[in-house]
Amino acid sequence: MIAICDYDAGNIRSVQRACAHLGYEYKLTRDRNEILGADHVILPGVGSFGKAMENLHAYGIDEVLYEVREKGTPILGICLGLQLFFEESEESPGVKGLGLMKGRIIRIPDQNGTLKIPHMGWNCLEYPCRGKLFEGIPENTYVYFVHSYYLPVNRPMTDGSDGTMITAAAQYGVRVGGSVEKDNLFACQFHPEKSGDWGLKILDNFLRL
Secondary structure (H helix, E strand, O other), X not given: OEEEXXXXXXXXXXXXXXXXXXOOOEEEEXXXXXXXXXXXXXXXXXXXXXXXXXXXXXXXXXXXXXXXXXXXXXXXXXXXXXXXXXXXEOOOOOOOOOOXXXXXXXXXXXOOOOOOOOEEEEEEOEOXXXXXXXXXXXXXXXXXXXXXXXXXXXXXXXXXXXXXXXXXXXEEOEEEEEEEEEOOEEEEOOOHHHOHHHHHHXXXXXHOO
């Protein structure tokens, strides 16, 4: 069973539909025992970093995720979920993230007004270090992004020094960290559930781990 963490974030329904389409049993939950008992855990979401962390604390999901990590159950963060894995974000100064990975999320620069923020649309992926999510997925595959903040690639604290691998990147004025992997932790800045057949394949790769 897949546990999809329910912490009042946006865009959770599309993840539910994708799991159902792939034929997997899932449960949208914030129950500790259900999350701990799941075969896979997904932390999806669209919204504010600060509000998301407030909700994770309020529902006790942050503490459960630490237990899931220690247990070794695969965890997938999607969009805001990826950002929450890290230590902090420019979006919410003073708010600590989950700290599952080292690094800081920063705002996409608008390049003097030449880039539309938020970044919404299809961008192709390159693989700095191909990870488990991208088995059978060709490089330069297009996936769908919706975000204003991003994980920098090749900056201090995001260079893999803590065991985190940046497994996919995309260009949007800057080099955006598209996906990361560390032990049983996986995350995508893009939305695999909204990225057509290749996106569903990426999600299926995770659910087969």
